[in-house]
Amino acid sequence: MSDAATHSSPNTTRAVGVKVVGLRKSFNGQAVLKGIDLEVLPGEIFVIMGPSGSGKSVLLRHMIGLEEPDAGEILVDGQSIQSPELMDKYRLAMVFQSGALLNSLTVGENVGLYLTEHQLKPPQEIARIVTEKLELVGLKGTDDKFPSELSGGMKKRVAIARALVIDPQLILYDEPTSELDPLSAAVIAEEIASLKQRIAVTSVVVSHDREVAFGIADRIAVIHEGVIVAVGTPEEVRRNPDSIVQKFLNTNFNFHHRKT
Amino acid sequence: MFQNLGEMLLLFTRTLGSLPLLWRHRQKVFDQFFEIGNASLFMVCVLSFFIGGVIALLTGPVLVDHGVKDSIGGLVGIAICKELAPVMMSILIAGRIGSSMAAEIGSMRVYQEIDALRTMNINPIHYLVLPRLVSIAVGLPLLVIFSILVGWGGGALVADLNNKIGVDFRSFFANLRDTVRISDVANGLFKSFVFALVVGVVSCHQGLQTIGGPRGIGRSVTKAVVNCIVMIVILDYFLTRLLL
Numbered sequence: 351m352s353d354a355a356t357h358s359s360p361n362t363t364r365a366v367g368v369k370v371v372g373l374r375k376s377f378n379g380q381a382v383l384k385g386i387d388l389e390v391l392p393g394e395i396f397v398i399m400g401p402s403g404s405g406k407s408v409l410l411r412h413m414i415g416l417e418e419p420d421a422g423e424i425l426v427d428g429q430s431i432q433s434p435e436l437m438d439k440y441r442l443a444m445v446f447q448s449g450a451l452l453n454s455l456t457v458g459e460n461v462g463l464y465l466t467e468h469q470l471k472p473p474q475e476i477a478r479i480v481t482e483k484l485e486l487v488g489l490k491g492t493d494d495k496f497p498s499e500l501s502g503g504m505k506k507r508v509a510i511a512r513a514l515v516i517d518p519q520l521i522l523y524d525e526p527t528s529e530l531d532p533l534s535a536a537v538i539a540e541e542i543a544s545l546k547q548r549i550a551v552t553s554v555v556v557s558h559d560r561e562v563a564f565g566i567a568d569r570i571a572v573i574h575e576g577v578i579v580a581v582g583t584p585e586e587v588r589r590n591p592d593s594i595v596q597k598f599l600n601t602n603f604n605f606h607h608r609k610t
Numbered sequence: 611m612f613q614n615l616g617e618m619l620l621l622f623t624r625t626l627g628s629l630p631l632l633w634r635h636r637q638k639v640f641d642q643f644f645e646i647g648n649a650s651l652f653m654v655c656v657l658s659f660f661i662g663g664v665i666a667l668l669t670g671p672v673l674v675d676h677g678v679k680d681s682i683g684g685l686v687g688i689a690i691c692k693e694l695a696p697v698m699m700s701i702l703i704a705g706r707i708g709s710s711m712a713a714e715i716g717s718m719r720v721y722q723e724i725d726a727l728r729t730m731n732i733n734p735i736h737y738l739v740l741p742r743l744v745s746i747a748v749g750l751p752l753l754v755i756f757s758i759l760v761g762w763g764g765g766a767l768v769a770d771l772n773n774k775i776g777v778d779f780r781s782f783f784a785n786l787r788d789t790v791r792i793s794d795v796a797n798g799l800f801k802s803f804v805f806a807l808v809v810g811v812v813s814c815h816q817g818l819q820t821i822g823g824p825r826g827i828g829r830s831v832t833k834a835v836v837n838c839i840v841m842i843v844i845l846d847y848f849l850t851r852l853l854l
């Protein structure tokens with residue numbers, strides 16, 4: 351579906367890239383991002399991997415303007431994310447790690463929130479889109495439930511539906527498949543990958559699920575303690591000789607450890 | 611508390627600036643408005659009735675001793691409409707509504723719901739603060755009108771029934787009507803309107819400032835209520851001075 355009526359400028363039907371230049375951020379004197387340079391190209395699926403606490407979520411929050419950089423800048427389609435009119439100009443979306451659904455609204459109202467608040471569609475049309483998107487993430491018939499009645503994994507799927515409603519040109523996912531059972535994780539990963547076929551969208555996916563990452567990524571970046579240690583196609587990253595990268599990619603559970 | 615005054619003024623002016631969007635958010639205004647009425651109407655009645663009663667009870671015997679017992683209607687009337695109803699109801703609303711505003715917005719802050727709004731290009735001031743501020747600014751003066759009427763009734767009843775006072779209903783209200791001017795009531799309503807803005811802005815600001823998980827929400831609620839009450843009492847003095 352197109353938003354031609356409400357978004358008349360021609361640039362709204364294409365995917366937009368993001369460029370991160372020299373990004374630094376500390377919290378209370380503790381450096382979290384120590385000079386990040388990245389370029390996500392329009393239309394690609396870019397996966398950011400790394401251990402917990404390495405700064406993935408903080409990086410993602412910068413990419414949609416929720417945090418102010420200490421140094422460096424974030425450019426969306428060549429324009430600073432801080433510029434006030436940017437959010438009116440492009441349709442961006444983020445799927446939060448926790449879902450971040452509005453607890454006072456029903457699932458249906460959450461999913462339709464963007465369209466309702468910006469008055470982009472008549473109510474029946476919104477209801478139809480909401481039903482369609484919920485079905486897409488496998489949550490048909492949950493419209494009238496409240497977020498508190500859902501499991502963590504279901505909340506995340508609602509959050510994905512809520513982001514898809516925006517028809518985003520750039521979508522950021524923070525660990526979209528964590529907390530999901532392997533089956534739902536595969537469905538969501540597939541949806542992320544197939545979105546690219548249906549609409550012009552750039553996807554940035556934070557994940558530490560190696561299977562998902564290598565399955566859907568056009569390119570992968572590995573972040574470690576606030577520094578990018580590798581960027582490239584899945585093949586390039588797999589062959590990267592850096593010991594941190596290799597350790598992160600190849601460590602497996604070893605249940606025999608205790609016996610030795 | 612006072613270093614935040616600048617931020618609060620900024621929040622207030624931004625909310626005022628978003629007033630043209632009010633019609634678009636009318637549903638949320640109505641929801642908040644009924645929430646306020648629902649949560650407080652009964653409490654307002656009980657509190658106002660007893661406040662009116664106790665003022666009559668305290669002043670009645672003194673007035674009787676001085677042989678001016680007929681002026682009790684005017685005295686209770688003025689005390690209630692110019693001071694007690696606006697201040698007590700504002701404090702009640704700070705405790706009842708201010709706290710829930712701070713808690714609600716604070717939990718939305720902590721659980722990233724406000725971040726989610728921002729990523730959807732929905733301005734939290736338009737979505738959250740505007741409807742709350744408007745509904746409290748309209749709702750509190752209405753509650754105060756209610757409170758004044760019930761408070762007068764409570765005073766009249768005590769003056770009538772208490773055998774140390776013994777001023778009947780008719781002469782109570784006759785004196786009240788002679789003494790209390792419409793401007794006195796307007797005076798009280800104006801005060802309550804200002805207090806409503808204080809409660810709305812302080813509580814929403816505190817909610818938006820919340821950091822640090824569930825404990826942070828608790829801290830925000832306490833701070834919001836305490837700051838509201840302190841500001842109401844201090845402002846009350848200056849407003850009274852101004853309107854004298």
Ligand SMILES: Nc1ncnc2c1ncn2[C@@H]1O[C@H](COP(=O)(O)OP(=O)(O)O)[C@@H](O)[C@H]1O
Nearest residue numbers: 377378382400401402403404405406407408409
């Ligand atoms: N708002 C904040 N205030 C203070 N520290 C923060 C904040 N956000 C993140 N951090 C810290 O930044 C580091 C990286 O966090 P995060 O990006 O969430 O890691 P992850 O890679 O697991 O997503 C952590 O040490 C975290 O404690």
Ligand SMILES: [Mg+2]
Nearest residue numbers: 406407447524
């Ligand atoms: Mg994270």
